[in-house]
Amino acid sequence: MFRNSTTLAIVLRKVRIGEIHKRLTMLTPEAGMISAMAHGACKIKSRFRTLSEPFGYLRVYLYHDPVKDQYKITDMESIDPFESIRKSIVKIYTASLWAEVVLKAFGGGESSGSLFRLFSSSLKALNESREGKEIMVSIQFLFRFLCLMGFSPVLETCSQCASAFKTNEPSFFSSRDLSFLCSRCARLKSIILPAGGRRYLAKTSTHSLGKALKVGLEDDSVRALKEVLYQLVQGVLEVNLNSIKSGSGIL
Numbered sequence: 460m461f462r463n464s465t466t467l468a469i470v471l472r473k474v475r476i477g478e479i480h481k482r483l484t485m486l487t488p489e490a491g492m493i494s495a496m497a498h499g500a501c502k503i504k505s506r507f508r509t510l511s512e513p514f515g516y517l518r519v520y521l522y523h524d525p526v527k528d529q530y531k532i533t534d535m536e537s538i539d540p541f542e543s544i545r546k547s548i549v550k551i552y553t554a555s556l557w558a559e560v561v562l563k564a565f566g567g568g569e570s571s572g573s574l575f576r577l578f579s580s581s582l583k584a585l586n587e588s589r590e591g592k593e594i595m596v597s598i599q600f601l602f603r604f605l606c607l608m609g610f611s612p613v614l615e616t617c618s619q620c621a622s623a624f625k626t627n628e629p630s631f632f633s634s635r636d637l638s639f640l641c642s643r644c645a646r647l648k649s650i651i652l653p654a655g656g657r658r659y660l661a662k663t664s665t666h667s668l669g670k671a672l673k674v675g676l677e678d679d680s681v682r683a684l685k686e687v688l689y690q691l692v693q694g695v696l697e698v699n700l701n702s703i704k705s706g707s708g709i710l
């Protein structure tokens with residue numbers, strides 16, 4: 460790593476250090492998740508002040524101190540401030556959930572480049588999304604995140620008895636197994652996913668994000684898919700996500 464470098468970055472988290480400084484945790488395409496000091500970024504007149512807020516899509520100029528093994532931000536430029544996200548409570552909670560997922564997945568490890576593209580394109584879609592449609596972007600982000608990390612659930616067959624689901628047969632998601640079961644193998648407290656929800660995932664998984672977001676889905680499937688994906692992501696990451704708890708009733 461050179462002492463001076465530049466990279467694209469999306470701010471995941473900020474922590475105030477002392478009176479006027481900020482430490483930013485950011486997702487980058489090549490270096491994965493990095494932490495860097497933004498000196499003076501809390502000063503009223505600092506140019507960094509609003510740029511360094513969570514979900515900001517930036518180009519950052521970094522200095523790496525080899526002795527302390529720390530990054531310092533020497534300059535930053537906004538690529539997209541995603542202003543409409545900042546004006547909507549639902550969008551802020553949605554983006555916060557994704558940022559927490561990225562943080563808990565340590566930036567996706569070796570898949571950080573793909574995760575960066577997914578995160579930035581999803582933020583752009585969320586920024587442009589109409590009111591009430593935010594959940595569709597979130598379903599796509601969470602499902603694509605699972606696929607990227609190698610945890611896409613099997614959609615065609617029951618994970619217990621391996622029988623294939625019929626076209627209109629609902630499936631039963633078990634949070635214990637983190638997989639779909641048929642009605643004969645279903646456990647108590649399974650989430651019932653209508654056949655349309657399963658078909659939606661299978662169909663849109665090969666689409667671009669933009670094309671996937673044009674595919675409609677019935678409300679009961681949306682509600683079930685949301686619950687399934689929240690449980691799947693938390694099960695795979697082996698954590699309870701704070702943003703799902705604090706966003707209950709909003710997300």
Ligand SMILES: [Zn+2]
Nearest residue numbers: 617620641644
């Ligand atoms: Zn079965």
